[in-house]
Amino acid sequence: MTDHDEQVDAISAxxxxxxxxxxxxxxxxxxxxxxxxxGQTVWLGGIDNPAVTSALxxxxxxxxxxxPPQVLQSRLIAHRTGEPCEIRLPSTSRR
Numbered sequence: 001m002t003d004h005d006e007q008v009d010a011i012s013a014x015x016x017x018x019x020x021x022x023x024x025x026x027x028x029x030x031x032x033x034x035x036x037x038x039g040q041t042v043w044l045g046g047i048d049n050p051a052v053t054s055a056l057x058x059x060x061x062x063x064x065x066x067x068p069p070q071v072l073q074s075r076l077i078a079h080r081t082g083e084p085c086e087i088r089l090p091s092t093s094r095r
């Protein structure tokens with residue numbers, strides 16, 4: 001398992017990040033939704049250990065071009081990837 005605060009800090013160091021409420025994909029926790037500058041929305045689940053978080057950060061740092069690296073491809077939430085996403089922020093947001 002990954003310490004959530006450390007994970008958010010690592011991701012925030014390389015990309016603009018927000019912690020939000022429920023995105024209705026609890027089975028895939030921790031879920032990360034990436035909106036690239038290329039207009040692609042990518043939903044990733046199971047971002048729950050330091051190695052995967054590191055791979056995510058490297059991909060984000062490199063511009064998050066599609067498709068993501070192999071280690072992240074196995075974590076795609078396929079039925080959500082490419083779908084527009086409206087995110088509602090919780091009343092108290094960490095970032």
